[in-house]
Amino acid sequence: xxxxxxxxxxxxxxxxxxxxxxxxxxxxxxxxxxxxxxxxxxxxxxxxxxxxxxxxxxxxxxxxxxxxxxxxxxxxxxxxxxxxxxxxxxxxxxxxxxxxxxxxxxxxxxxxxxxxxxxxxxxxxxxxxxxxxxxxxxxxxxxxxxxxxxxxxxxxxxxxxxxxxxxxxxxxxxxxxxxxxxxxxxxxxxxxxxxxxxxxxxxxxxxxxxxxxxxxxxxxxxxxxxxxxxxxxxxxxxxxxxxxxxxxxxxxxxxxxxxxxxxxxxxxxxxxxxxxxxxxxxxxxxxxxxxxxxxxxxxx
Amino acid sequence: xxxxxxxxxxxxxxxxxxxxxxxxxxxxxxxxxxxxxxxxxxxxxxxxxxxxxxxxxxxxxxxxxxxxxxxxxxxxxxxxxxxxxxxxxxxxxxxxxxxxxxxxxxxxxxxxxxxxxxxxxxxxxxxxxxxxxxxxxxxxxxxxxxxxxxxxxxxxxxxxxxxxxxxxxxxxxxxxxxxxxxxxxxxxxxxxxxxxxxxxxxxxxxxxxxxxxxxxxxxxxxxxxxxxxxxxxxxxxxxxxxxxxxxxxxxxxxxxxxxxxxxxxxxxxxxxxxxxxxxxxxxxxxxxxxxxxxxxxxxxxxxxxxxxxxxxxxxxxxxxxxxxxx
Amino acid sequence: xxxxxxxxxxxxxxxxxxxxxxxxxxxxxxxxxxxxxxxxxxxxxxxxxxxxxxxxxxxxxxxxxxxxxxxxxxxxxxxxxxxxxxxxxxxxxxxxxxxxxxxxxxxxxxxxxxxxxxxxxxxxxxxxxxxxxxxxxxxxxxxxxxxxxxxxxxxxxxxxxxxxxxxxxxxxxxxxxxxxxxxxxxxxxxxxxxxxxxxxxxxxxxxxxxxxxxxxxxxxxxxxxxxxxxxxxxxxxxxxxxxxxxxxxxxxxxxxxxxxxxxxxxxxxxxxxxxxxxxxxxxxxxxxxxxxxxxxxxxxxxxxxxxxxxxxxxxxxxxxxxxxx
Numbered sequence: 004x005x006x007x008x009x010x011x012x013x014x015x016x017x018x019x020x021x022x023x024x025x026x027x028x029x030x031x032x033x034x035x036x037x038x039x040x041x042x043x044x045x046x047x048x049x050x051x052x053x054x055x056x057x058x059x060x061x062x063x064x065x066x067x068x069x070x071x072x073x074x075x076x077x078x079x080x081x082x083x084x085x086x087x088x089x090x091x092x093x094x095x096x097x098x099x100x101x102x103x104x105x106x107x108x109x110x111x112x113x114x115x116x117x118x119x120x121x122x123x124x125x126x127x128x129x130x131x132x133x134x135x136x137x138x139x140x141x142x143x144x145x146x147x148x149x150x151x152x153x154x155x156x157x158x159x160x161x162x163x164x165x166x167x168x169x170x171x172x173x174x175x176x177x178x179x180x181x182x183x184x185x186x187x188x189x190x191x192x193x194x195x196x197x198x199x200x201x202x203x204x205x206x207x208x209x210x211x212x213x214x215x216x217x218x219x220x221x222x223x224x225x226x227x228x229x230x231x232x233x234x235x236x237x238x239x240x241x242x243x244x245x246x247x248x249x250x251x252x253x254x255x256x257x258x259x260x261x262x263x264x265x266x267x268x269x270x271x272x273x274x275x276x277x278x279x280x281x282x283x284x285x286x287x288x289x290x291x292x293x294x295x296x297x298x299x300x301x302x303x
Numbered sequence: 304x305x306x307x308x309x310x311x312x313x314x315x316x317x318x319x320x321x322x323x324x325x326x327x328x329x330x331x332x333x334x335x336x337x338x339x340x341x342x343x344x345x346x347x348x349x350x351x352x353x354x355x356x357x358x359x360x361x362x363x364x365x366x367x368x369x370x371x372x373x374x375x376x377x378x379x380x381x382x383x384x385x386x387x388x389x390x391x392x393x394x395x396x397x398x399x400x401x402x403x404x405x406x407x408x409x410x411x412x413x414x415x416x417x418x419x420x421x422x423x424x425x426x427x428x429x430x431x432x433x434x435x436x437x438x439x440x441x442x443x444x445x446x447x448x449x450x451x452x453x454x455x456x457x458x459x460x461x462x463x464x465x466x467x468x469x470x471x472x473x474x475x476x477x478x479x480x481x482x483x484x485x486x487x488x489x490x491x492x493x494x495x496x497x498x499x500x501x502x503x504x505x506x507x508x509x510x511x512x513x514x515x516x517x518x519x520x521x522x523x524x525x526x527x528x529x530x531x532x533x534x535x536x537x538x539x540x541x542x543x544x545x546x547x548x549x550x551x552x553x554x555x556x557x558x559x560x561x562x563x564x565x566x567x568x569x570x571x572x573x574x575x576x577x578x579x580x581x582x583x584x585x586x587x588x589x590x591x592x593x594x595x596x597x598x599x600x601x602x603x604x605x606x607x608x609x610x611x612x613x614x615x616x617x618x619x620x621x622x623x624x625x626x627x628x629x
Numbered sequence: 630x631x632x633x634x635x636x637x638x639x640x641x642x643x644x645x646x647x648x649x650x651x652x653x654x655x656x657x658x659x660x661x662x663x664x665x666x667x668x669x670x671x672x673x674x675x676x677x678x679x680x681x682x683x684x685x686x687x688x689x690x691x692x693x694x695x696x697x698x699x700x701x702x703x704x705x706x707x708x709x710x711x712x713x714x715x716x717x718x719x720x721x722x723x724x725x726x727x728x729x730x731x732x733x734x735x736x737x738x739x740x741x742x743x744x745x746x747x748x749x750x751x752x753x754x755x756x757x758x759x760x761x762x763x764x765x766x767x768x769x770x771x772x773x774x775x776x777x778x779x780x781x782x783x784x785x786x787x788x789x790x791x792x793x794x795x796x797x798x799x800x801x802x803x804x805x806x807x808x809x810x811x812x813x814x815x816x817x818x819x820x821x822x823x824x825x826x827x828x829x830x831x832x833x834x835x836x837x838x839x840x841x842x843x844x845x846x847x848x849x850x851x852x853x854x855x856x857x858x859x860x861x862x863x864x865x866x867x868x869x870x871x872x873x874x875x876x877x878x879x880x881x882x883x884x885x886x887x888x889x890x891x892x893x894x895x896x897x898x899x900x901x902x903x904x905x906x907x908x909x910x911x912x913x914x915x916x917x918x919x920x921x922x923x924x925x926x927x928x929x930x931x932x933x934x935x936x937x938x939x940x941x942x943x944x945x946x947x948x949x950x951x952x953x954x
Contacts, residue, residue: 156910234769238771264777265780272777284766361853399851407848410870415865420856468851
């Protein structure tokens with residue numbers, strides 16, 4: 004392994020090349036910038052929100068259901084209006100975004116790791132193990148994700164942790180399939196043959212040789228999947244089986260506003276919805292760009 | 304009318320590609336007379352198919368007809384509005400293509416595809432159109448045509464399908480039929496049957512025929528005249544026998560030499576050295592010069608003009624000496 | 630063919646049995662419906678009585694055995710809340726959901742194919758780019774929020790359409806349907822459109838790529854050489870070729886539409902079996918949840934089975950492979 008530094012160097016320049024490729028399109032700056040902005044908002048929500056929407060002491064029921072731009076009893080402005088408990092919608096959205104992104108990112112991260120490991124393992128083992136795993140993947144993917152998540156949450160009950168577990172179970176199959184498809188191609192390549200003939204331990208072959216080569220398509224799928232996970236979480240919370248009332252995500256906020264929609268109090272549902280849409284669209288745009296850069300074969 | 308059925312003058316067709324503008328057809332002139340069969344010969348990429356498609360006005364972007372004139376029965380086709388061109392297509396001029404597997408629409412029955420052709424040009428009843436379609440199938444040698452009308456293309460063999468395509472092309476008794484390698488995809492036995500049938504049908508109706516092919520053997524048995532294309536230009540033209548017996552252009556000479564034949568059994572097959580040039584960067588002089596055994600310095604400076612001699616013409620500074628047999 | 634049929638039906642039954650086990654265990658293992666059903670002031674004795682009446686005091690394996698035995702006799706239990714057979718409740722709500730799904734399916738074809746064909750014929754036009762961006766949004770935006778915005782626009786602001794519920798029904802072969810009257814159709818439009826959006830995006834993509842492929846085919850060139858009008862070429866030659874795959878795929882998607890109707894029905898307070906499912910989850914009415922899920926699993930398996938068998942019947946190559954394999 005005397006040439007390791009050389010490989011490292013080449014690896015670095017490859018990634019640098021991909022970064023500059025990513026930003027070759029000016030619109031990539033906008034979508035990437037927006038994504039960073041959303042992430043920063045999510046992380047620093049407690050410090051930038053005008054109020055802590057879940058500290059009941061800060062709420063005044065007299066401020067309930069005020070339209071955007073109204074003044075509160077003590078003179079503050081509610082730029083996006085208030086909900087039925089007099090909660091500032093802007094603050095609620097900042098906190099909600101935090102929860103939505105957290106659920107999306109964490110569930111995707113673990114689903115990706117678990118699914119990819121199972122996929123690599125299946126592809127490497129081959130034979131009965133592989134066909135069993137792929138049967139399972141096919142069976143799961145033949146039912147809509149929303150249905151599986153509903154069953155799981157009906158069983159688990161509400162809770163952020165439970166939503167995350169349900170989303171992991173729903174998503175792992177995508178990664179298993181993606182990785183297995185790529186691994187099938189990779190395992191017949193020369194470098195795999197070389198690794199096998201060096202009698203490297205199986206785990207080493209799997210994780211330091213096979214997996215890195217499956218990484219680019221995995222990153223692309225995972226990025227877009229974060230957006231799907233966020234949308235799915237919002238849907239589940241809207242249906243009342245997702246996050247609990249005490250820790251509302253954007254979907255939960257939309258559900259709260261749903262009851263007031265008919266009486267024309269549009270802002271309680273509309274603003275969280277727009278925040279949700281913005282997050283999903285931005286993640287999808289970044290995902291599209293990543294796909295163009297990392298895997299031209301997958302491009303439309 | 305005693306003039307030519309089809310008269311092409313200085314036709315130029317360009318394709319905009321990433322490497323710049325490519326001249327797929329560069330100054331082609333041709334005349335085809337009533338009842339005549341013209342063999343248009345060349346390798347793939349020589350511009351022979353593009354010439355055929357331009358006659359029908361079927362060049363799609365990024366391609367376009369840059370300049371020149373195409374007259375069908377005296378009427379100028381270039382610049383004609385699309386709806387008038389459409390009226391002529393299928394009625395006065397028709398075209399058949401190489402692969403009979405894909406020429407017919409796989410999800411439409413044969414009768415649909417035939418009747419729609421008649422009714423696109425004439426106001427006739429469905430019933431009258433159907434009996435004409437049946438008649439047309441019978442003419443191209445399809446047994447029990449009434450039943451065949453009710454089948455889908457995949458239920459027919461390749462030869463049958465090409466016969467159907469020919470029947471469709473000849474439905475309206477066009478003045479001109481452009482056949483773009485219609486027998487290349489078929490078995491040799493079926494190939495010769497179909498050639499014989501087309502020849503006979505065109506002779507009966509006086510339809511002029513342009514037969515586009517890369518196969519000199521086909522042209523030898525079928526055509527009255529031959530035009531050989533290379534890199535978008537006609538390099539040699541004339542009556543079929545003199546050209547094939549005594550080619551003057553080195554390219555025609557090379558093509559004849561590379562065709563397998565009976566009288567040189569056991570000998571090594573001659574080849575034209577090198578590759579067909581990329582149309583994107585042709586040499587400044589004669590396009591064939593880099594591959595030509597007869598080429599000299601002047602060949603690489605400017606492209607040669609056509610040299611006429613009687614009914615023949617060739618585009619070469621140093622033609623193959625006359626009367627030398629191949 | 631017969632062997633293939635038997636094996637395929639056997640596989641389908643196996644999937645249904647496996648799903649039944651998973652569904653039962655996951656729904657019955659967690660939560661105690663007695664807490665919700667019983668009067669908050671009930672003492673331990675009353676709770677035990679309710680528990681015994683619902684059969685919840687028995688060990689899990691015994692409950693499962695009973696469930697399987699009853700399920701085989703077409704009995705999926707009684708609703709804790711309505712005290713009626715769960716299956717009957719589901720079947721009562723089924724026509725509403727099926728009607729919604731079918732209308733949405735037709736809408737997605739009517740919207741998706743023309744837009745997709747247009748985008749395929751003129752891939753570089755700004756209108757086509759707009760259509761394709763729209764279809765990406767249709768794929769990625771949360772469907773329920775689009776539904777809410779449609780309610781806000783058409784029901785609250787413009788007051789053109791009702792915001793939810795199901796309109797008056799008429800009986801068609803004994804099944805209550807609402808699409809036969811204008812008033813009933815008014816109630817269907819928004820929920821069906823919302824449900825159709827996601828599939829319309831799919832249809833747009835399928836028909837666009839199908840069209841782009843078709844216009845390059847020889848048969849289109851030949852049709853032009855025959856002197857046919859562009860209208861006829863697109864409407865007959867191209868459309869007929871892309872319709873077959875699009876309709877096949879959509880048929881397969883009918884099941885997922887029924888499942889996704891859960892969300893649409895909740896948004897529009899539409900009394901279908903999806904709304905019943907969400908209500909039952911909220912009330913921990915286990916038998917109804919299980920009955921719904923079993924119904925959906927059966928619908929899925931049956932649709933897949935029918936499609937597979939149709940393929941085997943139509944395509945001789947599939948039959949050949951199966952008998953060799």
